[in-house]
Amino acid sequence: MRQLLLALASATMLAGAAQAATVYPLDRATILVGSPFDFKVEFDAVVKPEDVKVTVNGQDYEAVFGRKAEFVAEEKGEEDKVLGSALILRDLTIAAAGEYKIEVSAGSEAKSVAWDVYETIAQPKAKNIIFMIADGLSVAHRTGARIMSKGMTEGKANGRLAMDDIPPVAFIGTSSTHSIATDSANTASAYMTGHKSRVNALGVYADRTPDSLDDPKVETIAEALRRTTKKSVGIVTTAEVEDATPAALVSHTRKRADKAEIVGMMLDVKPDVLFGGGSAYFLGKDVPGSKRKDDKDYIAEFKNAGYALAIDKTELAAAAGANDEKLLGLFHTGNMDVTLDREFLKKGTVDKFPNQPGLVDMTKAALDKLSKNPEGFFLMVEAASVDKMSHPLDWDRALVETIEFDKAVAVAREFADKNPDTLIVVTGDHTHGVSIIGTVDDEKPGTEMREKVGTYDNAGFPNYEDKDGDGYPDRVDVSRRLFIAANNGPDHYETFRPKLDGPFVPAVQNEAKEYIANEAYKDVPGAVFVQGNIPKDEDSGVHAVDDIVLQAAGPGSEGFRGYMEQSDVYRVLADTFALGTAKD
Amino acid sequence: MTDTHRMSLTRRRMLSALATLPVLSLARPALAGEKLGFGELYKSFGVLGLEFSDKVKRLNGEDVTVKGFMAPPLKAEANFFVLTEIPMSLCPFCSSDADWPDNILVVYLSEKQTFVQYNAPIEVHGVLEYGAWTDPETGFRSQLRLREAAFNTV
Known part of the structure; x- marks a missing residue:
């Protein structure tokens, strides 16, 4: 017994003495077979390249990955502080599914991680996916929307929300890679890439260097669809189109605030439908109202790329019926006004932007447009201001937003009734403490x-x-x-x-x-x-760590069950569309 | 009656106090220039850009006085601050998901002044300037500025 204790103690001390390298993707990452991603190893110390040993399932990594990684002798932090050496291999793809054990060592540092590289079924289950996110959707928002919209008599609801008839199928754990708490960047990114990340990060693992655009990337769903299918991609939000949730479909940045860069990433992927606010980041710096720091005119760039443009509700209705291939709808310089202000009180900025469409108009127009593609589509619809009104504790506005979201869910259900090869997912990205x-x-x-x-x-x-x-x-x-x-x-x-x-x-x-x-x-x-109960530098109510309810109906929905990590949702989407099959 | 009398005295005393401050630093009259309201900055708001009002264009290079709220500054020693129409509930300098409203004015002070309670309205007077400008030190971009400015609480 004493010997065993001694052995344990020495083992612990050894482990304590050895510094641990960090490997991205992190341990227990799930990776869609064939999807490009960046492999990075960060050593705590400056090491010699000849001392670095990396094996994959016991073999030298170069043999398995097919390429040599770049060795960075010294990564630099703020004020040129030396952070240690690194190894980076970008755009790596793994063609065969299976468990991959990566073992890394150099000097006194060692780290071992395991990845699950998964393939999907060979035949798609559905032609279309409509993924509906009410940002911040908590149980109270649903209950409140139902009571406010339908009323209640003698303890029974006088009517049902559209989302009430979509089966709740899973509880989603939203925690991030560095914290139990979370934000809309890493949560939406987990849904849309299959990888968890850190608060504020989109489509990347958060590495240690200060540059927000050099972090190890993972593939987003829009990129996977472009790579493997001819399906259309639609993004609809009531926030700025470069806000975290819509950005998650296309973006790779450690900082969701890189909105000017995110517009460029949108153009790279070219969603067939892109509706929301946030035109300020499309305008060159000299245009009053612009929030760019360069002269790039993304309105012109999108037009050159074949987009028609709609800037209000009337133009949206006209453009939805037109035959242009791609449609950019920008209806506000910033976040769009909320339903209570837009339709009823005429407050907020409604006097400045009086003809904004709502989420229902945008969802209808998006479905009109996207359903013209015989190959099918992936549409993400976000009711952004359920969250944006929950932060400032404006519950009336948050509930009216939830009602509007529910009407958009009704539009999606109507579409799915006529097109039964459509999977509908209804969920939030994280909860609020309400x-x-x-x-x-x-x-x-x-x-x-x-x-x-x-x-x-x-x-x-x-x-x-x-x-x-x-x-x-x-x-x-x-x-x-x-x-x-x-x-x-x-x-x-x-x-x-x-x-x-x-x-x-x-x-x-x-x-x-x-x-x-x-x-x-x-x-x-x-x-x-x-009296507040969070630190005094926090300006508003914060996200809760509570699970999110995920509802789903249609082909593929059987993949959602029980408790799931947010990143596992992606795998069900990938399976539904058969994005990870052996090519040819 | 007594109350009114006392109030006017207080007001006069305050005005003269206000007058002395900028005269010392700027050698130009206090609260000079035309009043410009936040509602008067733009002729039109649109998705494709905003258009400055005729009043802003007319007053370019002139002394104006604008009432608003001081947003929490980028850093204590910054030589400018942002003037907003309503108090900022979010701090775009501090929070990555917060953003400035469309209608802000950037205020360059003629000399250091102690930053005030952000909750209270202030009156700023300075030389109006419009057009794109990047602050050389911070990279902060603005479309509308007050230069050589001074402010007082109201």
Whole structure:
């Protein structure tokens, strides 16, 4: 026993003494057979090239990979700090499926990782995939959208959302490679590449060098479709088209903020349909409103590449029926306005961009366009502002966005009814820390709004109405409304009321760079101060680590089961389209 | 009545205090120039670009006064800051997924001033300038600027 303990102790000490190299793709990576990716080894120390030993399943790596990797004697960090040596082999492909054990050593450093290189079934299960993401979609958003849109009597919903009849098939773990927490870049990237990554990263593993565009790449679904099929690719979002979720289909960058570069990556892949906001990054730097730092005119570049352009709802409707091969729809310089502002309150920037289409218009137009390809299509539709309104704790706007998302789901279901060779996936990319806990009833006695919150039996049912039957509540400021609370946030004032003058701005920065409660809401009658519970440099509510519910219907949906890592979703998509079969 | 009297006194005292500050540094009259509102900056907003208003074009190179909010600066020692119409809830300098609104003004101070509470409105006076400009030190791009500026709280 003592000997065993001693042996264990010495083994531990040895392991502690040896520095560990890092290998990308990381251990337990799943890689689509034939898909190009970058192989990188980072050593903690500066090592000699002749000391570096890399084997794959026991053989020298050059024999297996067919090429020699570039040796970098010294990688440099900020202020030229030496980070260690590295080995990089770009655009590697592995043609045969199987387990690959990579063993790396140099000096005192050693690392061993295993990759699962997988192939798919030979025959596609579906012709089309419609992948619908409500960014940040949590269970509370669904419940709230259902109650607000359909109403409830004696504990039973008075109607069903379109997404209520798509079977929930999996819980998705959204954690990132360096943290249990996550953002829309690495989560969407996991769905769209099959590889998990770090917060803010898209289509790459996050390496140690400061350059955001040199990180080891993995293939995105749009690239895989271009490589292996003649299918069309569609990207629809209510955010800027270069925002994280839409970018995940085409981009390779460590920093989602590289929006100017992401526009170029969009042009490289040329999605057949690209709808959303974010035109500011398409305009040369001298055009007022541009957010570029160069003179590139991407409006002209997309047109030269064969795109027709639509810049408002009217042009979108006209262009969707036209015969141009590719369609670029840009409807805002930044993020598009949310449904509550666009259709009802006319707040936000609706006065400046009065004719923006909604997600339903964009989804319909995209399906019209994409379904003309007899080879089929992959369409990603994102309701971006479920998340963008959940961050500032503007629950009314987030719920109305969820209702709009659901209407887009209805459009997708209608398409799938007529085209049963279509897989529909409905999911979020991550969750928010939000729950519905009851109602706020203005008719309750007193002036203190807190005392008007109804919980348990006292909550009753809200009195939203939808007299015009459009699926949206006629107004959100009814006398008995949902009370929704975040479990985290900055210091702010809870007003217990919808924000009718424009999206909620809970906190603003002070001169110490701390976020403090926005005084603009202090004097709303009954407002109470809510002490924040996250660091003071955080400006708004944050993402939750909770699992995401994934729903799916149609051929291929049987691939989603139980708990899945977000990156495993890609494998089901790849299988549905048979993207990993032996060629010829 | 007493209240009104007291208020006007306070106001006069404040105005004179404000007047002395910039005179010391700039040798030009305080709060000089025409008032320019955030709503008056652009003639049109569009997906393919914004167009400056006739008022901005007319006042190019002239002294103007603009009321707005100071956004948290890039760094404490930066010689410019961004003036926004409403207080910024996000800090685009700090947060990678935050972005500036379309209608911002970049303010170059004629001399160092202590940055203020970002929650409170300020009044900035300076020489209006429009057209693309890249800050040589930081690479920050702007379309609309106030040069030789000074500000005070309101």
